[in-house]
Amino acid sequence: xxxxxxxxxxxxxxxxxxxxxxxxxxxxxxxxxxxxxxxxxxxxxxxxxxxxxxxxxxxxxxxxxxxxxxxxxxxxxxxxxxxxxxxxxxxxxxxxxxxxxxxxxxxxxxxxxxxxxxxxxxxxxxxxxxxxxxxxxxxxxxxxxxxxxxxxxxxxxxxxxxxxxxxxxxxxxxxxxxxxxxxxxxxxxxxxxxxxxxxxxxxxxxxxxxxxxxxxxxxxxxxxxxxxxxxxxxxxxxxxxxxxxxxxxxxxxxxxxxxxxxxxxxxxxxxxxxxx
Amino acid sequence: xxxxxxxxxxxxxxxxxxxxxxxxxxxxxxxxxxxxxxxxxxxxxxxxxxxxxxxxxxxxxxxxxxxxxxxxxxxxxxxxxxxxxxxxxxxxxxxxxxxxxxxxxxxxxxxxxxxxxxxxxxxxxxxxxxxxxxxxxxxxxxxxxxxxxxxxxxxxxxxxxxxxxxxxxxxxxxxxxxxxxxxxxxxxxxxxxxxxxxxxxxxxxxxxxxxxxxxxxxxxxxxxxxxxxxxxxxxxxxxxxxxxxxxxxxxxxxxxxxxxxxxxxxxxxxxxxxxxxxxxxxxxxxxxxxxxxxxxxxxxxxxxxxxxxxxxxxxxxxxxxxxxxxxxxxxxxxxxxxxxxxx
Numbered sequence: 001x002x003x004x005x006x007x008x009x010x011x012x013x014x015x016x017x018x019x020x021x022x023x024x025x026x027x028x029x030x031x032x033x034x035x036x037x038x039x040x041x042x043x044x045x046x047x048x049x050x051x052x053x054x055x056x057x058x059x060x061x062x063x064x065x066x067x068x069x070x071x072x073x074x075x076x077x078x079x080x081x082x083x084x085x086x087x088x089x090x091x092x093x094x095x096x097x098x099x100x101x102x103x104x105x106x107x108x109x110x111x112x113x114x115x116x117x118x119x120x121x122x123x124x125x126x127x128x129x130x131x132x133x134x135x136x137x138x139x140x141x142x143x144x145x146x147x148x149x150x151x152x153x154x155x156x157x158x159x160x161x162x163x164x165x166x167x168x169x170x171x172x173x174x175x176x177x178x179x180x181x182x183x184x185x186x187x188x189x190x191x192x193x194x195x196x197x198x199x200x201x202x203x204x205x206x207x208x209x210x211x212x213x214x215x216x217x218x219x220x221x222x223x224x225x226x227x228x229x230x231x232x233x234x235x236x237x238x239x240x241x242x243x244x245x246x247x248x249x250x251x252x253x254x255x256x257x258x259x260x261x262x263x264x265x266x267x268x269x270x271x272x273x274x275x276x
Numbered sequence: 277x278x279x280x281x282x283x284x285x286x287x288x289x290x291x292x293x294x295x296x297x298x299x300x301x302x303x304x305x306x307x308x309x310x311x312x313x314x315x316x317x318x319x320x321x322x323x324x325x326x327x328x329x330x331x332x333x334x335x336x337x338x339x340x341x342x343x344x345x346x347x348x349x350x351x352x353x354x355x356x357x358x359x360x361x362x363x364x365x366x367x368x369x370x371x372x373x374x375x376x377x378x379x380x381x382x383x384x385x386x387x388x389x390x391x392x393x394x395x396x397x398x399x400x401x402x403x404x405x406x407x408x409x410x411x412x413x414x415x416x417x418x419x420x421x422x423x424x425x426x427x428x429x430x431x432x433x434x435x436x437x438x439x440x441x442x443x444x445x446x447x448x449x450x451x452x453x454x455x456x457x458x459x460x461x462x463x464x465x466x467x468x469x470x471x472x473x474x475x476x477x478x479x480x481x482x483x484x485x486x487x488x489x490x491x492x493x494x495x496x497x498x499x500x501x502x503x504x505x506x507x508x509x510x511x512x513x514x515x516x517x518x519x520x521x522x523x524x525x526x527x528x529x530x531x532x533x534x535x536x537x538x539x540x541x542x543x544x545x546x547x548x549x550x551x552x553x554x555x556x557x558x559x560x561x562x563x564x565x566x567x568x569x570x571x572x573x574x575x576x577x578x579x580x581x582x583x584x585x586x587x588x589x590x591x592x593x594x595x596x597x598x599x600x601x602x603x604x605x606x607x608x609x610x611x612x613x614x615x616x617x618x619x
Contacts, residue, residue, distance in 0.1 A: 108286065108287075108290065109290070111287055111290070112287060112290030112291055112293070112294055113294065115287055115290070115291050115595045115598055115599045115602075116291070116294070116591070116594065116595040116598070117554045117557045117558045117594055117595070117598055119557070119558050119560070119561075120557040120558065120560075120575075120590070120591050120594040120595065121298075121591065121595075123560070123575065123579065123587070123590075123591065124295070124298045124587065124588065124591035125298055127579055127582070127584075127587050128298055200423075200424065204424075204426055207426055208426060208428065208561055211426075211428050211561055211564075212560065212561065212564065212576055212579065213579070213580060214579070224426075224428075227426075227428065227429055227432065230432055231432070231448075231564070231565060234432065234435055234436075234439075234440070234447065234448055234565075240436050240440075243429065243432045243433075243436075244433070244436075247425075247426065247429035247432070247433070250424075250425075250426055250429065251421070251424050251425045251426070251429070254423070254424035254425075254426075255420060255421060255424035258420055258423055258424055259420060262420070
């Protein structure tokens with residue numbers, strides 16, 4: 001197989017994700033209407049020149065809300081994954097290198113956390129903590145920690161058997177120096193790869209929580225919550241534009257991130273390509 | 277086998293501990309949540325006392341697990357006796373509430389999983405056989421997309437198409453039309469119960485109501501199963517015994533179904549089981565769209581009514597199901613694949 005194909009996937013992924021980031025950054029330039037403006041005379045209007053994606057209840061402009069929601073959803077996903085890495089990476093390094101009972105205890109704890117479906121655990125914790133962007137980031141971030149601990153731990157356990165680590169030990173480096181200088185850099189690749197995929201999951205989880213009303217509080221726009229607004233309309237003949245567009249935004253974002261993660265994984269780990 | 281079951285105990289204990297921490301020890305005030313927004317300070321304090329929230333945390337956990345016995349008082353209760361508390365919203369015991377709604381969720385998840393397997397297994401084998409061809413690429417695209425599309429959104433798109441535009445299938449009213457008599461039966465699965473009692477009319481209606489939720493919950497499961505089947509099939513296709521089978525003149529469906537698929541199956545079954553375990557609790561989103569009266573919708577309704585004990589029971593039960601299914605999958609796998617021996 002030639003290498004160009006993988007580059008194509010990476011380029012498509014990066015382009016789509018870059019597009020969504022640009023939408024979030026330049027939201028005020030892209031959306032002419034105010035995402036929070038209420039216009040009671042124009043409720044549930046189908047897409048038109050004035051309202052490209054139509055309007056929802058209270059006359060909210062769906063296009064403006066989809067655009068501005070990118071800010072919330074991307075911020076939540078990226079911050080949450082950053083939090084997962086900040087907690088998970090050091091723990092993974094430490095328990096992978098030191099091993100022993102600390103390792104066993106950590107892994108059993110992760111087993112317990114992972115016994116909860118991510119969405120359900122997030123629901124439980126958020127119902128206790130209450131809504132809000134900060135809590136949302138906290139919960140999605142914590143739910144993602146086990147993935148990174150396991151990933152880094154496995155990487156460390158394989159790296160520490162390598163000859164160059166042995167050599168580092170032989171010339172008299174301390175244990176902590178070996179971990180930081182010799183082993184930690186080797187784990188960055190897998191973490192970055194997983195970060196992209198995890199970001200995709202975080203977008204989906206954030207939207208799912210928004211959908212059941214645990215996300216960004218209204219009237220702030222958020223994709224999942226916007227889709228939920230379409231449910232009551234289902235029985236009234238379906239204002240299709242209310243749920244369709246935010247869903248496409250979620251799908252583009254998650255799809256691009258997962259595509260990036262997978263193509264980078266193939267680059268970092270050439271053995272994976274063989275089975276492709 | 278016994279060791280496997282024994283390993284389950286610490287995990288389940290841990291699960292109850294975490295569920296307890298979530299419900300009792302997080303910064304939020306359960307008593308205030310329990311009491312509602314309009315409660316007075318005195319009412320909140322009374323609830324705090326009644327829930328035992330003034331005790332120390334270890335004592336609270338003990339009460340949570342084995343009930344009032346822990347405080348040396350009569351009364352029983354506690355998780356160990358299946359007591360999950362009383363729902364504020366419905367007034368029934370939470371265990372009873374959840375039990376009544378479980379069949380609806382099981383019916384949907386089982387149908388969804390059936391859909392996912394029927395789509396993913398043949399496609400996975402086919403994609404492996406035509407590796408690198410257009411079909412293979414298409415399957416890969418579908419499986420990445422399948423992960424990226426939220427199931428609750430897919431559910432609404434399906435409703436828009438098949439209910440609102442085409443008017444082929446019923447709207448989001450649950451398992452049967454409002455006011456319809458529910459079929460009696462031992463399983464609580466309407467499709468099976470109506471079939472057993474020979475009630476064709478109800479059977480047809482129940483199936484119609486089940487179709488869209490089935491696809492919505494099943495579609496996200498297609499992607500991982502398809503991928504796994506494809507990769508497993510690829511390695512099987514390169515094996516010596518398939519080369520031998522080919523040399524002996526086997527081709528087409530007999531070769532692929534009997535020899536290839538069977539050997540590629542264990543991985544797919546594990547994956548399917550894990551996803552099914554996850555879905556029991558995770559079905560909340562799809563159930564919400566279709567007003568499907570299952571465990572997830574119960575969890576959701578408890579959530580919007582801040583029905584605290586019910587939410588916690590929903591969280592706990594989802595985790596317990598997931599863990600138990602995890603084990604069951606291991607057992608099933610050792611049955612399908614004699615090479616897997618339980619340690």
